Amino acid sequence: MKLKLLVLGVAIPAAANAATNVTLQNFSGVSSGNPIVDNTGTPIDNSLSSWAVGTFETAFADGLSGLDTVTADQAVIDAFTQSGASGSLSINGLFNGTVESDSGNANANAPLYALVTYNAAAGVQALVFDLGRAFPTQDGAGNASVDLGRLLTTDDVAFGNTNPVAADTSTLPPPFAGFNQGITFDVGAVIPEPSTGLLSLIAGLGLLARRRR
Amino acid sequence: MKTKTLKVAATMGLTALLVGSAAAQESASKPVGYETLTIEDGFNYLGLRLHEAPVASGTITAIDADSIEDSAADFSALTGTYILEIDNGSGIIQEVVTFNSGTEIPTDDLTGEVAVDDSYTLRPVATLESVFGADGGDLDAGNAGTGGADQVWIPDGTGGFDKYYYDNTNLTTFVAAWTNADGSNAVVDPATVSLVYTDGLVIVGAGGANTFVVTGSVKLTETNFALSSGFNYVSSVSPAGSTLASMFGTDNESLLDAGNAGTGGADQVWVPVAGGFDKYYYDNTNLTTFVPEWTNADNGAAVDPATVSLDDASGLIIVNPGAAQSNSAGVPSFYGTL
Numbered sequence: 099m100k101l102k103l104l105v106l107g108v109a110i111p112a113a114a115n116a117a118t119n120v121t122l123q124n125f126s127g128v129s130s131g132n133p134i135v136d137n138t139g140t141p142i143d144n145s146l147s148s149w150a151v152g153t154f155e156t157a158f159a160d161g162l163s164g165l166d167t168v169t170a171d172q173a174v175i176d177a178f179t180q181s182g183a184s185g186s187l188s189i190n191g192l193f194n195g196t197v198e199s200d201s202g203n204a205n206a207n208a209p210l211y212a213l214v215t216y217n218a219a220a221g222v223q224a225l226v227f228d229l230g231r232a233f234p235t236q237d238g239a240g241n242a243s244v245d246l247g248r249l250l251t252t253d254d255v256a257f258g259n260t261n262p263v264a265a266d267t268s269t270l271p272p273p274f275a276g277f278n279q280g281i282t283f284d285v286g287a288v289i290p291e292p293s294t295g296l297l298s299l300i301a302g303l304g305l306l307a308r309r310r311r
Numbered sequence: 312m313k314t315k316t317l318k319v320a321a322t323m324g325l326t327a328l329l330v331g332s333a334a335a336q337e338s339a340s341k342p343v344g345y346e347t348l349t350i351e352d353g354f355n356y357l358g359l360r361l362h363e364a365p366v367a368s369g370t371i372t373a374i375d376a377d378s379i380e381d382s383a384a385d386f387s388a389l390t391g392t393y394i395l396e397i398d399n400g401s402g403i404i405q406e407v408v409t410f411n412s413g414t415e416i417p418t419d420d421l422t423g424e425v426a427v428d429d430s431y432t433l434r435p436v437a438t439l440e441s442v443f444g445a446d447g448g449d450l451d452a453g454n455a456g457t458g459g460a461d462q463v464w465i466p467d468g469t470g471g472f473d474k475y476y477y478d479n480t481n482l483t484t485f486v487a488a489w490t491n492a493d494g495s496n497a498v499v500d501p502a503t504v505s506l507v508y509t510d511g512l513v514i515v516g517a518g519g520a521n522t523f524v525v526t527g528s529v530k531l532t533e534t535n536f537a538l539s540s541g542f543n544y545v546s547s548v549s550p551a552g553s554t555l556a557s558m559f560g561t562d563n564e565s566l567l568d569a570g571n572a573g574t575g576g577a578d579q580v581w582v583p584v585a586g587g588f589d590k591y592y593y594d595n596t597n598l599t600t601f602v603p604e605w606t607n608a609d610n611g612a613a614v615d616p617a618t619v620s621l622d623d624a625s626g627l628i629i630v631n632p633g634a635a636q637s638n639s640a641g642v643p644s645f646y647g648t649l
Contacts, residue, residue: 127454194456
């Protein structure tokens with residue numbers, strides 16, 4: 099008679115890191131950057147903003163580009179399944195850092211998105227980047243990493259303005275003053291070029307002078 | 312000479328480094344060499360297997376509960392952090408950040424493990440700077456953040472990591488600097504970040520595969536290392552010729568926790584390979600042979616530990632399901648001839 103041998107195993111203890119490191123950036127040093135800006139072109143206040151990675155249900159993700167960027171921000175935020183802690187913006191409008199996500203690798207193979215939120219005075223605003231890949235499968239030690247190796251651009255925007263807009267860099271530290279094109283939340287927001295604004299001012303002064311004569 | 316010995320000799324450049332004792336009464340030649348380690352994209356489990364050259368060696372003349380003494384030594388010229396190695400077969404190592412006097416080294420209580428007339432060696436601890444360079448060397452650097460940067464993770468002893476990278480535009484100083492990768496952008500002095508050679512390094516690579524070169528001397532004696540409960544990232548310590556057998560013993564002489572007819576309760580040794588890990592443990596009752604065997608943790612097959620080479624695995628993971636413990640790591644037997 100064969101004896102059935104029961105072996106009671108002990109679960110492997112949790113890995114010390116056991117997460118997927120996701121590194122994202124919209125600027126690199128002082129040479130290149132695409133700041134996230136509000137509807138006036140001002141880089142968003144980093145104390146009122148954050149970024150995170152996560153995923154959406156497929157049906158919702160398929161409809162992201164068709165949503166009204168002005169009114170659907172909260173719906174997008176509610177539909178986003180965040181994975182891991184949020185990351186911060188290093189400087190107004192700019193982020194270049196790493197977050198730990200997907201503890202337990204539950205999101206392996208799920209589409210990977212990044213959500214930027216900004217608590218604007220008029221209400222929260224959301225910007226979604228499609229990172230074009232899935233959450234990776236973690237290795238046996240529970241580790242995986244994603245680094246796009248490039249800046250996020252408007253080409254990656256899945257919910258938000260897919261066209262670059264002029265950025266007012268006067269609020270950025272001088273080394274970053276060259277980042278004059280940004281990414282914004284709302285389609286249709288008219289952000290005047292600095293030169294256009296100046297012409298308008300001059301034209302206005304000219305009309306005022308003519309009236310006084 | 313065995314082929315492995317030739318490989319080690321070639322690796323080490325057949326160079327002998329004379330080490331003077333603190334009292335200049337004796338010297339020992341230590342083989343030195345270099346090793347090129349590769350950083351792939353993603354997680355790399357690496358270890359430092361060539362070490363800073365010893366700066367002193369001698370004989371212990373007195374021991375108490377918190378120090379050892381070599382009355383013939385003169386440590387007064389030594390500054391910085393060192394690794395104290397007790398050369399009595401115990402493999403004991405300790406970090407030394409200061410000296411009590413010119414002849415006395417503060418230690419944990421070693422009275423039960425060390426005796427008068429035991430030999431010791433002191434070598435400087437490796438640092439982030441000595442291994443990777445003050446300017447990050449061959450590591451991929453970040454630019455105002457971790458994007459595109461190779462990150463160096465060092466076990467912190469509590470199950471987590473201290474994480475660093477080299478930033479060409481540190482956001483605190485706006486100049487190039489070693490930077491804390493915790494998001495604080497804090498500048499780090501790489502000369503103050505110790506890399507104890509028993510600890511494995513996790514390097515999270517970005518931007519494509521690259522390599523870095525480690526130079527130093529070969530440790531010729533065994534090393535004791537502490538295992539926390541859970542995942543332990545350790546170095547395989549010996550740069551060439553090391554196997555599962557030479558490091559942990561043909562019959563598990565290093566006394567890792569063994570399984571009994573399975574992996575339950577067993578310490579597992581994970582050897583990084585392309586695409587994952589080869590996993591081993593010592594089973595007191597291997598279910599194939601029904602005798603104690605090194606065993607493949609994935610399929611239960613008995614394994615000849617002398618055939619499991621660690622040459623390509625500078626870093627290992629030891630998974631300890633039990634309480635914290637201390638174990639020893641041996642060196643290839645032919646190191647005694649070097």
